[in-house]
Amino acid sequence: MASPTRRSALCWKNVPASDDALLVRLRDAGIQPSAQRVAVARYVLDTCDHPSADDVWQRVRRTLPALSRATVYNTLNLLVRQGLLRAHVLAPRRVVFDPNLERHHHFIDDRTGRIHDVPYAAVTVGPVGPLPGLDVRACEVVLRGRASPRAARPRG
């Protein structure tokens, strides 16, 4: 064959040493830390942008051009399944991923679509009155409105 059509993308050791904490975290969750998974996790577990799966793909491909879409979806679903990530359905055709595992709510800017985290304590929900026949196990609050430009950054 003339050219290496298949790059050596699989290399589980090819991860910067500074990611030790991330590697431990993945391993503790029972996730084999391949280069692709680490790259995806490194971005998605440390962002406050609430990216969609495609956002993650676009972003991580900058450093891992051979990354396939299927791997991104697989990895995101794996992270969700293992409890390192949460998925929210906040906009049509847009599942959004959120590394914030603490109980919290969301604010969506009507104009920009930007999603901001809202501390759990900032909204008082319930006590839910008696709802006959409904066994409530989770409660999510979505606020909508407009964010002032200054508040456009959920975290510094």
Add this chain to the structure above:
Amino acid sequence: MASPTRRSALCWKNVPASDDALLVRLRDAGIQPSAQRVAVARYVLDTCDHPSADDVWQRVRRTLPALSRATVYNTLNLLVRQGLLRAHVLAPRRVVFDPNLERHHHFIDDRTGRIHDVPYAAVTVGPVGPLPGLDVRACEVVLRGRASPRAARPRG
């Protein structure tokens, strides 16, 4: 031409007289009541099933076989734009339509995916504490859990 490939589907007068109230409602909202729009509205404005756009299409096509998918989407968006219907994004790849215009919340059964309306007063939300930079204009609560089979019917 050999055969009527194009049926006479457009017939704005071809609407049962018993739908007078609906016709008035549509006209008041500035919506020209075509047969297709009336058929869609008649179903979607009087259901508690929280159907998706495709559900609406499947259902209304029973009585209007030539109804196109684009017309359903156009009509649903029109009803939403004119305030006769609400759209909720409660599940991935599934926008759900809700004719209940009163303020209310939703309960989603984890197992069946069924959506139940919850009276606004049954859940105490807020008072939202001071959220600097966020101008909150709407607040939606989504409860998740399990519904007992007996409670599976939001309305009789």
Add this chain to the structure above:
DNA sequence: CCACGAGTCTAGACACTGTCTAAATCTGGA
């Protein structure tokens, strides 16, 4: 009665999202 313009509907193309499969590749252990 007929022509015309505005509004509506249909069929299909299109873009996007998420899942699945076969084949190639890599890893760790014997």
Add this chain to the structure above:
DNA sequence: TCCAGATTTAGACAGTGTCTAGACTCGTGG
């Protein structure tokens, strides 16, 4: 070194929602 199992890739596939061109209907005016 070799092998079994896990992982990744590319592409096919299905579902959802939008858009466009062309056909159709209605009301109005000549």
